[in-house]
Amino acid sequence: MSQKLLVSGASGHLGQLVLLHLIATLKVDPVNIVAATRRPDGLSAFANKGVSVRFADFEDKASLGPAFDGIDRMLLISTDALDRPGRRLEQQLSAVRVAEEAGIGHVIYTSMPNADKASVIVAPDHARTEAAIEASGIPAWTILRMHWYFENLYMTLPGILHNAGQWFHAAGEGKLANISRDDLALAAATVLAGHTEGKQVLTLSGEEALTTAEQADLISRALDRKITAISITEKSLVEGMTKAGMPEHFARIFASFDVNTADGFAGTVTGDFRRITGVGPQSFSDWLANNKAALQALG
Numbered sequence: 001m002s003q004k005l006l007v008s009g010a011s012g013h014l015g016q017l018v019l020l021h022l023i024a025t026l027k028v029d030p031v032n033i034v035a036a037t038r039r040p041d042g043l044s045a046f047a048n049k050g051v052s053v054r055f056a057d058f059e060d061k062a063s064l065g066p067a068f069d070g071i072d073r074m075l076l077i078s079t080d081a082l083d084r085p086g087r088r089l090e091q092q093l094s095a096v097r098v099a100e101e102a103g104i105g106h107v108i109y110t111s112m113p114n115a116d117k118a119s120v121i122v123a124p125d126h127a128r129t130e131a132a133i134e135a136s137g138i139p140a141w142t143i144l145r146m147h148w149y150f151e152n153l154y155m156t157l158p159g160i161l162h163n164a165g166q167w168f169h170a171a172g173e174g175k176l177a178n179i180s181r182d183d184l185a186l187a188a189a190t191v192l193a194g195h196t197e198g199k200q201v202l203t204l205s206g207e208e209a210l211t212t213a214e215q216a217d218l219i220s221r222a223l224d225r226k227i228t229a230i231s232i233t234e235k236s237l238v239e240g241m242t243k244a245g246m247p248e249h250f251a252r253i254f255a256s257f258d259v260n261t262a263d264g265f266a267g268t269v270t271g272d273f274r275r276i277t278g279v280g281p282q283s284f285s286d287w288l289a290n291n292k293a294a295l296q297a298l299g
Contacts, residue, residue: 002032004070005192006104008056008095009077010035011042013151014110017185018075018192019046025186026193036067058091061098068102075192076109078129082122082253092129096136106140108191109133110184113145113177113203113268119260121253134199142191143201147266148257149181150287153219154298159244161299165227167216170234170258175209175267183273183281190276202272206281209267215284222288223296234259 005028009015019035022028023046030050035043043053056067058079068074076095081088099107112118115126133141160167187204210218216229232240234255241251260266273281288295 002029003072003193003195004032004034006034006036006068006071006074007077007192008036008058008075009079010046010053011037011039012077012080014181014185014188015077016043016046017182018077018189019043019051021186021189022193023049023051026189028193034067034071058095061094064095064098065102068098068104071102071104073106073192074099074104074108075188076107078110078126082250088122089125089128092125093132096129096132096138100136100138104138106142106197107133107138108142108144108188110188111143111145113147113205114265115145118265119256119263120265121256123260130201140197141199142196144184144188144191145201145203146179146184147203147205148176148178149184150178150282150284151181152178153295157219157295158298160227161225165220165225167212167227167229168232168237168240169212169229170232170237170255171212171261172231173211174258174261174264175211176215176261177205177209177267177269178284179204179206179273180282180287183277187273187276202276203268203270204273204276205268205270206284207269207274208283209269210284212261218285218288219295222285222292225296225299 007015007018022033023030034052034054035046036054036056038057040053040055047053054067055063057063079088079091081091111126111130115123130143184204213229216227220227237255238251242248
């Protein structure tokens with residue numbers, strides 16, 4: 001009998017890429033795929049392919065039981081609810097409880113590297129969600145600790161270009177083992193569509209770790225625009241972001257990512273992506289080349 005596979009947060013960027021890989025890359029029959037989302041209308045293209053689209057709101061526990069009904073394996077994509085401390089954790093703990101109640105046999109969770117000791121302000125959300133999954137009665141689970149997306153550059157590069165190519169950061173000489181969102185989606189889809197049992201923690205990284213200065217140099221060469229990495233303190237970085245209009249709560253969160261890099265928690269290179277998929281991840285240089293036109297259009 002075919003397994004029923006559920007992707008939560010399916011209308012998000014990562015969720016939609018997972019759906020695409022399930023169908024196009026892994027050739028999973030769409031009738032065995034369930035896409036759970038707060039915005040079902042946004043997944044009409046997948047519904048037309050035969051995917052079952054179900055409403056699920058992690059803040060509405062009553063919606064989760066019907067959404068999780070009959071599911072064998074579930075990908076729990078970490079939510080983006082960061083507007084107040086604890087909100088994301090509450091959502092995810094609720095999802096874990098309902099997944100256990102629904103009898104789901106395997107839960108895959110998208111966490112972050114070194115969740116139990118990282119310096120990122122929101123790391124405890126991941127660590128406590130991991131702990132809840134491990135302490136649950138869910139028979140099998142996989143924690144996918146995902147390094148940051150190359151695609152985050154789409155958020156940071158416009159400000160850098162607007163500021164004459166000056167990239168202010170508080171990462172020091174710390175390194176990042178970033179990876180593309182598409183590669184992460186492929187890995188998540190492969191685990192979801194597989195038949196693995198047991199309990200495991202995997203870390204998905206690129207195959208190289210780069211300092212901010214090294215990234216700036218590669219971006220400069222790829223886009224033919226001078227990008228200069230300028231190391232400053234965490235306090236100065238927060239002040240700069242708040243002066244630019246970012247709420248202080250979010251400025252402190254974003255600055256803590258740099259602190260985490262400086263502390264050495266974001267540069268671990270592993271072979272887990274290759275072990276899962278059988279192929280190597282896209283390099284940062286290749287990703288820049290493949291996305292050159294879109295990145296140049298940012299400024």
